[in-house]
Amino acid sequence: MNYLDLANPGVFDQPMYIPGKPLYAVAKEYGLKIDAIDKLASNENPFGPSPKALRSMANALDSVHLYPDGSCTELKEVIANHLSLSSENIIVGNGSNEVIELLGHVFLRPGLDVVVGSYSFIVYRLVARLFGANVIDVPMDDFKHDLKAMRKAITSNTRLVFIASPNNPTGMANHRSEIIEFIESMPEHVILCFDEAYAEYLEELPDLVPFILEGRNIICLRTFSKIYGLGGLRIGYGYGNPKLIALLNRVRQPFNVNSLSQVAAIGALSDFDFLNQCKKANNLGRKRLVEGLSDLGLKVYGGSANFVFVQVGQGQALFKKLQAKGIIIRPLDSYKLPEYIRITIGTESQNERILTALEQEF
């Protein structure tokens, strides 16, 4: 049987997400020890998982024979409390990526448009394409979302607009006043997905809760994969208009979030010492990388998250050279940014190591 003939036609046009190479594969290819590799490619927390999350998971191991709470009842209460909202405002996903896909299930179909920034997080366009929707690419303004141009791109066919602030991979954030102006000008048939994956690293947050409470069509995304250090568990959440959240709940898997992730997230949310330490170290690390990279004559966008975006000339070639030395960064060809790379801010020694390696190249 030729399975190619059986597949839905869209399958062949679906672009695929290319994740960073796993540590195991890099170690094997270059004959390196896994411990000797610095992975600065996926904006993970270089200080590891939240210790409180680890303790919560250890206590929950004996119960993994039971299905998880399919509604994430306790976790939603904790998140709601954290945001001064109620549980009906919250949906928990298998990573915030799952919430993006749920938005597609509910709201997208062929003929509808999704408005995105030209260098925005790739999953937005993958999901739009998965559901046959058109991707309307809006050029960015010095690697930041051009919200005025995005507003102009909205038509009667637009169903979803994605804004990440700070944006991945460019790291640039929009000012609160611009975001509010955008929200206030949004027509009723459009849903804004405001992605706050790096919120905990910011000094100032736009705070869209008042707009959510007013009943606007907004869902904000957060994740436990970044500052909380739980990327491997796959857990993130959306908070927004309860009517919108109720629709997303209709299309998710009954047990989409496993029980260890749920307790880990509850622990992590109150791990304030860990969060403060990570944020402080990230700020120092960013300063060090921006200075060090600028001293090498490179154009650096420090942004406000846990990574820097750097113009290096040939991103792919540099990626390969660094990888052979046991340092993994992110080349950005898949974002149509072949001259740029993204470097996750590491520990002090990781930051020094990559700067030393780059001194040999520039």
Ligand SMILES: Cc1ncc(COP(=O)(O)O)c(C=O)c1O
């Ligand atoms: C802007 C943005 N949104 C969403 C995600 C996905 O996060 P999660 O691991 O929760 O699926 C990422 C991950 O890198 C991101 O950078």
